[in-house]
Amino acid sequence: MKHRIVAFILGAAALVAPALAQPSPSPLPLPSPVEKELAARAANVTEVTLGKGMLDFAAKFMDSNDKDQAAAKQLIEGLDGIYVRSYEFDKEGQYSMGEIDKLRQAFATPEWSPMVHEHESKSGESTEVMMKMVNGEPHGIFVLAAEPKELTIVLILGPIRMDQLSELKGIGGLGGVMGPAGPLGPTGPLGGVQHAPHGDGKDKGKTAKGGDQ
């Protein structure tokens, strides 16, 4: 009788095993329901999720003998993940400030410091940059760029050298953020904090903090 029970259990296990093989949840440390709601309303959605394994894999294709590629390789190999979410909407007002707040709340921890908050009331565009500081070193960066019909979220986790960030512009979805005029580009808000003082006073509502270094 005992052996029949064993056989029965084996058979039952065979039936249950496929049901247990469910896909793993999104690794992006953002509130997943917000992501899904935004994606459901957006006309165009771009999601890039590069975990450590994929970044290590991508780094293998970079030529260590090439100066530029070697710098990008060094940066990528140290990172824990790059996550990009871009939502384009048909009409204005298809995302709410409540949703933006929910996205922000995920980073309302002592480790994360607001670096840049820029808002242009005329165009309705706003950019926020937050940085994760560990022992005075940047270990993560979060960018939220909101336009009336477009929302872009970039999260980079792992030790970051600010001077090498622009090397990531070749990675899908990061071109706009790391490009010359992007929030992390050389002339963007954070680029300005790092490399050159803002002094023109053209952008109203812009604040830039140095974090808790």
Added chain:
Amino acid sequence: MNRHFWIPLGCAALYIAVIVPWVALAAGGGGGFDGVVNSIESRYHQHAMRIPLMGLASVVAGVATRGGVDGVHVAEFEHFSAPVDGEELDRLVEEKLGQGWERMIRETSRHGGEQTLIFSHPEGNRMGLFVVDLDGQEMDVVQVSVDANRLNETILKYKHRDGDENASD
């Protein structure tokens, strides 16, 4: 051990080895490349065109790249006219690929009929890549296993050869 033990155990083993895969396949199941293609066919009532001699092409690719590229599978849906919900397609592919596959890129356009899904799966030194791309009325499903080190060696070999030729010109 008497036969009272072996008979039920043998039945259970036979059940696992034969019946479960058969039922799964009959239900449009089965994982991996064929599972995804079969599910797309049955869900959207489209027929995929398998590329002839793909197995041979995969072997040739493996030899040419010294194992850099292996396990190539390609299926093509021409005249794909069914409307596709990006969320549903993503869910279907994720379910059929099963555990271990992570979505790396998802690009979906509600109006333009464009959907791109790229999944990755670490396989030791190799990386499995699975691509589903719908562009207008054509959908391509591709699976490939890549050894980055070996493929990079091949790429660099041709790069250097190109460089030498340009230098000599």
